[in-house]
Each structure stands twice: as C-alpha cells, then as structure tokens.
Amino acid sequence: NAGVTQTPKFQVLKTGQSMTLQCAQDMNHEYMSWYRQDPGMGLRLIHYSVGAGITDQGEVPNGYNVSRSTTEDFPLRLLSAAPSQTSVYFCASRLTGVDQPQHFGDGTRLSIL
Amino acid sequence: KNQVEQSPQSLIILEGKNCTLQCNYTVSPFSNLRWYKQDTGRGPVSLTIMTFSENTKSNGRYTATLDADTKQSSLHITASQLSDSASYICVVSISGGSYIPTFGRGTSLIVHP
Numbered sequence: 033n034a035g036v037t038q039t040p041k042f043q044v045l046k047t048g049q050s051m052t053l054q055c056a057q058d059m060n061h062e063y064m065s066w067y068r069q070d071p072g073m074g075l076r077l078i079h080y081s082v083g084a085g086i087t088d089q090g091e092v093p094n095g096y097n098v099s100r101s102t103t104e105d106f107p108l109r110l111l112s113a114a115p116s117q118t119s120v121y122f123c124a125s126r127l128t129g130v131d132q133p134q135h136f137g138d139g140t141r142l143s144i145l
Numbered sequence: 146k147n148q149v150e151q152s153p154q155s156l157i158i159l160e161g162k163n164c165t166l167q168c169n170y171t172v173s174p175f176s177n178l179r180w181y182k183q184d185t186g187r188g189p190v191s192l193t194i195m196t197f198s199e200n201t202k203s204n205g206r207y208t209a210t211l212d213a214d215t216k217q218s219s220l221h222i223t224a225s226q227l228s229d230s231a232s233y234i235c236v237v238s239i240s241g242g243s244y245i246p247t248f249g250r251g252t253s254l255i256v257h258p
Contacts, residue, residue, distance in 0.1 A: 036188070063244070074149070074234070074248035075189075082244065090245055122188050130176050130238040130246075131196070136188025 033058050038123050038137035045113045045144045053108040053140050055123030061135070062128045064106040065090070066098065068119040069139075075122065081106055082128070113144045147172040149237050149249035157255045162225055166252045168218040168235035176240040180209055180220050183232040183251070192220070192233075222254075230256045 039054045057064065065080035067090075077090030081100040095117060097109040106125075110117060120141050124134040149170045158164050170178065177196045181189035193204045195211040195218060202209050206229075208221045222229055235249040 065244075072250065074250045076248070077245050080244055088244070124188070130240070130244075131194060133179065133191035133194065134189075136190070138186070138188050 035059065036123055036125055036135050036137035038121075038140050040140060041138070042141045043143070045110075045142065047113060047115060047144060049113050051110050051113065053110075053121055053123075053142070055106045055108065055137060056104050057106075057123075057125040057135070058104065059125060059135065060103060061125035062103070063132075064100065064123065064125045065134070066096070066106070066108045067122045067124065068092065068117075069122060070119050078108065078121075110142075115144050118142060118144045147237070147239070147247045149235055149247050151233075151235050151249035151252050153252060154250070155253040155255070157257060158225055160225060160227060160256050160258050164222050164225060164254065166220045166222075166233050166235075166254070168220070168249055170216050170218070170235070170237045170247070172216075172237040172239055172247050174240045175213065175216075176238045178211060178218050179236045179238070180207075180218075181234040181236060183234060185231070189234055225254075225256045227256050227258060230254060 036057045066078040067075040079098040081087045124136045126132040126134045152167045179194045180192045183189040193209045206223045211218045232251040234251040238246045
C-alpha cells in the first residue's frame with residue numbers, strides 16, 4: 033500500500049492563479065480531509081469528506097473548494113491564490129469512527145507570491 | 146471554545162535522557178486523545194490513542210497517560226534516541242458525531258548526541 037499520496041510536493045504560484053492539490057489513498061478509507069499547517073499554529077481543517085459524493089466545510093474553508101467523486105481521490109482547489117494561503121497542506125484519510133487514526137500524506141509546500 | 150494546549154513549546158535533551166510532554170484540553174464532550182509524531186518534512190504519524198477509561202498506555206519507549214478529571218495528558222519518552230527528534234502533536238476528538246478534531250500546536254523535541 034502506498035498510503036496517502038499528495039502531489040505536487042512543492043509549488044510556487046502568483047497571486048490570482050488557480051491550482052489543484054491532488055490527494056489519493058489506496059486504503060479504502062471513507063473519511064478524507066485537508067489541513068493546512070502554519071508556523072506556530074496547530075493543523076487546521078479546511079474541508080473533509082465522509083464518503084464519495086459528500087463533502088463539508090472545516091474551520092478555514094474560505095478560498096478552497098473540494099470534491100469527492102471516488103473513494104480514492106480528494107482534490108483541493110485554490111480558486112484565486114492569495115499570499116495568505118502560503119502554507120503546508122496535508123491530506124489525511126481514516127476509516128469511519130473518531131477512534132480511528134488518521135493517515136497523513138507528506139504534504140504539499142505551497143508559496144504564493 | 147474547544148482548545149488543546151501543549152507544553153513546553155520546545156525542548157532540547159541529550160540522547161539517552163527521559164522527557165515528558167504535556168497536553169491540557171478543554172474539549173467537551175470528550176471521546177479520545179491521540180498523540181502524533183511529526184518528523185521534519187513529513188506528515189504526522191499516530192503513536193497512541195487514549196480513551197476516557199484508560200489511564201496509561203505504552204508503545205515501546207513512549208508512554209501516554211490520561212487524567213480525564215483534570216483533562217490532562219502526558220507523553221513520556223524513555224531513553225531518548227536521535228530519531229525521537231520531531232514535533233509531537235496532541236489531538237482531541239469529541240463524541241456526538243463531530244468530524245472536526247482539535248489539534249494542539251505541538252512540542253518540538255530535539256535530541257542531541
């Protein structure tokens with residue numbers, strides 16, 4: 033199993049550009065989520081999905097869109113990049129149940145100029 | 146507001162020494178508390194989970210404790226190794242159907258030879 037795979041690992045954008053961060057998992061996990069991690073702050077939930085076709089907002093959803101057409105994939109879209117979205121983005125997945133551990137990808141480091 | 150506070154923010158110890166990291170939370174209603182280890186440039190990896198009825202749980206050289214009355218948890222690392230250098234993150238989940246866990250900001254541990 034590859035686990036959770038995120039692409040790209042690094043990306044530099046200009047303000048106003050759009051892009052999609054990719055996330056794929058091969059563990060047949062129902063629950064998937066996107067977080068951002070900023071210096072001195074805990075991981076903050078952007079969006080999450082409890083299954084294919086179902087998504088919901090987390091704590092900091094503004095400026096981001098998600099979709100979940102398959103169990104395996106959960107892409108995160110930045111609609112119009114802003115410098116405040118410079119961060120490290122982590123995708124995670126887990127089985128149903130809050131007692132299940134989240135499996136994280138290794139992150140996408142995004143800089144917006 | 147649900148909060149998770151970790152201390153110390155950073156810690157430097159010599160290889161072979163023991164250390165204890167603290168996590169205090171105000172999350173309610175409590176479901177479980179999980180400790181993650183995050184190596185530099187990688188995603189977090191689960192170390193252990195504590196539920197309401199558990200006081201102590203070990204995973205190799207890592208021992209977690211939970212005091213549900215005082216809403217405190219600790220992670221004790223015994224005979225530290227250079228590979229223990231990482232950020233340790235405390236995460237608390239609530240019961241009742243919420244999918245949004247609360248993350249602490251982490252403790253950065255550096256183990257020197």
